[in-house]
Amino acid sequence: MVMKKITKALLPLLLSFIYFKLCLCNGDSTFGCREGEKKVLLDFKDGITDPGELLSSWIDEDCCIWYGVQCDNQTGHVIKLDLRNTGSDEVLLSEQALGGEISFSLIGLKHLRYLDLSMNNFLGIRIPTFFGSLGSLRYLNLSNAGFLGPVPHQLGNLSHLHYLDLSDTFVWTSETMFLVGSHWLANLSSLQYLNLDNLNLSRAPNLLKTLNTLPMLSELHLSDCYLHVPHSLSYVNFPYLRILDLSSNNVSSIVPLWLFNLTNLEYLDLSYNLFQGLVPSDVGKLTSLKVLNLTNNGVLEGVPATLGKLCMLERLDLSWNNFNGELIELEEAFSGCIQKSLKILQWTNSGLTSHLPSWFGNLKSLQRLDLSSNSLYGSLPQFQLPSLQELYISANKLNGTIPAHLGKLFPELVVFDLSSNNLVGVLTEAHFNNLSKLEYLYLSTNSFKLVVSSTWIPPLRLKEVHMRDMELGPRFPTWIQKLENITSIDMSNAEIADILPNWFWYFSPNMRHINLSHNNLTGQIPSSFKLLKLDFLDLSYNHLDGALP
Numbered sequence: 442m443v444m445k446k447i448t449k450a451l452l453p454l455l456l457s458f459i460y461f462k463l464c465l466c467n468g469d470s471t472f473g474c475r476e477g478e479k480k481v482l483l484d485f486k487d488g489i490t491d492p493g494e495l496l497s498s499w500i501d502e503d504c505c506i507w508y509g510v511q512c513d514n515q516t517g518h519v520i521k522l523d524l525r526n527t528g529s530d531e532v533l534l535s536e537q538a539l540g541g542e543i544s545f546s547l548i549g550l551k552h553l554r555y556l557d558l559s560m561n562n563f564l565g566i567r568i569p570t571f572f573g574s575l576g577s578l579r580y581l582n583l584s585n586a587g588f589l590g591p592v593p594h595q596l597g598n599l600s601h602l603h604y605l606d607l608s609d610t611f612v613w614t615s616e617t618m619f620l621v622g623s624h625w626l627a628n629l630s631s632l633q634y635l636n637l638d639n640l641n642l643s644r645a646p647n648l649l650k651t652l653n654t655l656p657m658l659s660e661l662h663l664s665d666c667y668l669h670v671p672h673s674l675s676y677v678n679f680p681y682l683r684i685l686d687l688s689s690n691n692v693s694s695i696v697p698l699w700l701f702n703l704t705n706l707e708y709l710d711l712s713y714n715l716f717q718g719l720v721p722s723d724v725g726k727l728t729s730l731k732v733l734n735l736t737n738n739g740v741l742e743g744v745p746a747t748l749g750k751l752c753m754l755e756r757l758d759l760s761w762n763n764f765n766g767e768l769i770e771l772e773e774a775f776s777g778c779i780q781k782s783l784k785i786l787q788w789t790n791s792g793l794t795s796h797l798p799s800w801f802g803n804l805k806s807l808q809r810l811d812l813s814s815n816s817l818y819g820s821l822p823q824f825q826l827p828s829l830q831e832l833y834i835s836a837n838k839l840n841g842t843i844p845a846h847l848g849k850l851f852p853e854l855v856v857f858d859l860s861s862n863n864l865v866g867v868l869t870e871a872h873f874n875n876l877s878k879l880e881y882l883y884l885s886t887n888s889f890k891l892v893v894s895s896t897w898i899p900p901l902r903l904k905e906v907h908m909r910d911m912e913l914g915p916r917f918p919t920w921i922q923k924l925e926n927i928t929s930i931d932m933s934n935a936e937i938a939d940i941l942p943n944w945f946w947y948f949s950p951n952m953r954h955i956n957l958s959h960n961n962l963t964g965q966i967p968s969s970f971k972l973l974k975l976d977f978l979d980l981s982y983n984h985l986d987g988a989l990p
């Protein structure tokens with residue numbers, strides 16, 4: 442009786458124990474992998490070439506702990522297969538790229554949500570059409586995996602897909618992956634991220650119109666893909682689009698106005714096209730914009746005052762466009778809240794012809810200002826930019842002076858490049874006071890004279906000092922001896938007529954680049970001198986004795 446009672450009480454426990462054992466045996470448990478899916482993975486492995494032996498762990502009993510495999514911890518189903526080739530410091534990407542054939546049996550992974558085969562080398566095969574049957578996929582990454590030919594429209598069956606990355610930057614052959622029509626993309630109603638960089642989309646002329654029907658899209662990369670950009674859309678959907686990259690498509694139309702209805706855009710890259718009417722006043726509608734890249738479109742007619750309304754804009758690149766306007770008239774465009782937000786302004790190679798307007802001094806958050814390779818003239822004005830770290834104005838026609846107390850104007854300066862201008866004047870210790878963060882100083886090819894005392898302490902973090910064609914002599918500049926971290930020095934043609942001191946060969950252990958040519962240096966090159974890490978040394982046109990070791 443008692444016995445019976447106990448048995449009765451234990452029975453469910455006992456049963457569940459037996460059930461649990463059974464589960465383990467069938468790979469059907471809360472832990473461990475399922476037998477059927479393990480077989481699928483082994484079939485997949487059979488078709489694959491694996492020179493780096495990445496799949497060597499695919500022998501253990503439990504497939505859920507195999508390299509790249511992840512199972513659902515509740516059901517035991519394989520939900521993730523991440524075979525991205527990441528290479529390593531020791532092994533080249535190409536040496537451990539998977540290749541071969543992708544077994545059809547993979548469709549047995551009915552619960553697979555995540556598949557990443559990127560950076561491998563399935564040399565020239567097409568994306569298998571049966572990938573369209575992996576109906577649970579949320580993430581599919583076939584970027585740089587060597588697939589060629591048409592993208593199968595069957596992928597349109599993957600209605601749960603959030604991420605689709607088919608981009609290809611390796612050019613294995615002259616053939617590429619391409620799309621034939623785009624209607625199938627309309628079925629990817631959950632899609633948030635699409636990357637088709639470097640595909641050939643010339644046979645999918647309606648792509649953007651199709652994508653415009655996808656409600657969740659937030660990131661769209663369509664660079665260098667022979668994209669057709671429609672001039673008009675009947676309505677603009679894209680409610681969540683934040684990132685849009687249309688660069689390198691050789692589009693030569695007027696910038697379509699519908700782009701400026703994408704009011705949630707944070708990143709817009711139109712670089713490397715031939716867009717006309719680059720910055721219409723509608724740009725002021727893109728109030729979420731953080732990055733606007735318009736480099737290399739040929740011509741920039743003007744910059745509208747509405748630009749100043751972009752209160753989030755941090756990076757603006759207008760380079761490589763022939764600018765037809767007047768820089769000094771842009772004060773309004775660069776006033777307003779852009780003054781607080783803008784961190785990076787690149788405007789190189791654009792034929793800017795004027796003196797440097799004082800409105801640059803209003804951009805108080807600026808960290809990088811690059812105006813190289815224009816025709817700017819005059820002096821470097823006294824504007825104060827408290828956050829500026831990098832200032833590049835090389836290869837212009839600046840023909841005035843530079844203000845003293847640069848350290849007060851630009852206390853955060855790390856890179857200062859004024860080389861190849863016609864600047865004049867005597868630079869003294871006062872110019873460099875308090876530039877305590879300066880690491881890169883390029884003043885070559887100007888008409889500067891440097892006059893400092895032999896006890897001057899230069900900005901001590903300097904790594905590169907280029908003062909070619911400046912007047913530094915006649916004494917050898919002893920202050921460089923204090924720069925323990927210097928790696929590159931160019932004091933060629935600098936009117937130094939002195940003995941090259943012995944310490945010069947030893948003072949900075951990381952020296953890589955030395956140019957002291959075209960001076961009147963005398964003295965001996967010490968025989969104990971080791972070239973160490975040096976990869977450039979020019980001592981020509983001097984009167985030095987001794988041989989290089």
Ligand SMILES: *[C@@H]1O[C@H](CO)[C@@H](O)[C@H](O)[C@H]1NC(C)=O
Nearest residue numbers: 471511512513514515516520
């Ligand atoms: C199961 O997976 C979920 C989501 O990956 C995780 O949050 C949870 O901690 C896991 N549970 C166990 C027991 O590992």
Ligand SMILES: *[C@@H]1O[C@H](CO)[C@@H](O)[C@H](O)[C@H]1NC(C)=O
Nearest residue numbers: 525559560582584604606634
């Ligand atoms: C796809 O893989 C590539 C290369 O491994 C990677 O750079 C990229 O970020 C991945 N795409 C997504 C959407 O995660």
Ligand SMILES: *[C@@H]1O[C@H](CO)[C@@H](O)[C@H](O)[C@H]1NC(C)=O
Nearest residue numbers: 570571572573574576595598
């Ligand atoms: C599309 O998905 C359904 C259900 O997941 C599946 O039955 C069908 O075979 C798939 N079609 C293609 C072309 O992959």
Ligand SMILES: *[C@@H]1O[C@H](CO)[C@@H](O)[C@H](O)[C@H]1NC(C)=O
Nearest residue numbers: 594595596597598599625628
């Ligand atoms: C798109 O979805 C519709 C309806 O769900 C379906 O009939 C059609 O076959 C799908 N097209 C493709 C290419 O998957």
Ligand SMILES: *[C@@H]1O[C@H](CO)[C@@H](O)[C@H](O)[C@H]1NC(C)=O
Nearest residue numbers: 615617619641642643644667
């Ligand atoms: C892109 O595809 C079109 C149409 O198939 C073809 O004429 C063109 O040569 C392709 N361009 C490249 C660079 O592959």
Ligand SMILES: *[C@@H]1O[C@H](CO)[C@@H](O)[C@H](O)[C@H]1NC(C)=O
Nearest residue numbers: 673674675676677678699702
């Ligand atoms: C763009 O937005 C304006 C309102 O700002 C609206 O009148 C116009 O129809 C929109 N254009 C498109 C193509 O959606």
Ligand SMILES: *[C@@H]1O[C@H](CO)[C@@H](O)[C@H](O)[C@H]1NC(C)=O
Nearest residue numbers: 667689690691692693714715
């Ligand atoms: C770009 O477009 C121009 C004219 O529209 C054409 O001459 C040129 O060949 C195109 N370049 C490329 C790379 O497609």
Ligand SMILES: *[C@@H]1O[C@H](CO)[C@@H](O)[C@H](O)[C@H]1NC(C)=O
Nearest residue numbers: 712734736756757758785787
């Ligand atoms: C703009 O795009 C070009 C080309 O892709 C790139 O080199 C440049 O760094 C970008 N500019 C900014 C400010 O990010």
Ligand SMILES: *[C@@H]1O[C@H](CO)[C@@H](O)[C@H](O)[C@H]1NC(C)=O
Nearest residue numbers: 818819820838839840841842
């Ligand atoms: C600098 O160049 C500008 C433009 O060529 C010229 O008008 C100006 O007189 C020059 N200034 C000096 C100080 O040489």
Ligand SMILES: *[C@@H]1O[C@H](CO)[C@@H](O)[C@H](O)[C@H]1NC(C)=O
Nearest residue numbers: 848870871873874875876877
């Ligand atoms: C600036 O430099 C001067 C002269 O070298 C020095 O006296 C002063 O303390 C420095 N100020 C700061 C804030 O570093």
Ligand SMILES: *[C@@H]1O[C@H](CO)[C@@H](O)[C@H](O)[C@H]1NC(C)=O
Nearest residue numbers: 900901902903923924925926
């Ligand atoms: C030189 O470099 C070392 C190592 O990076 C660093 O610890 C040291 O502070 C640097 N010296 C100066 C003066 O910047």
Ligand SMILES: *[C@@H]1O[C@H](CO)[C@@H](O)[C@H](O)[C@H]1NC(C)=O
Nearest residue numbers: 914915935936937938960961
């Ligand atoms: C350098 O030496 C040459 C002749 O040896 C002399 O003509 C020239 O004036 C000297 N230059 C300097 C800056 O001392």
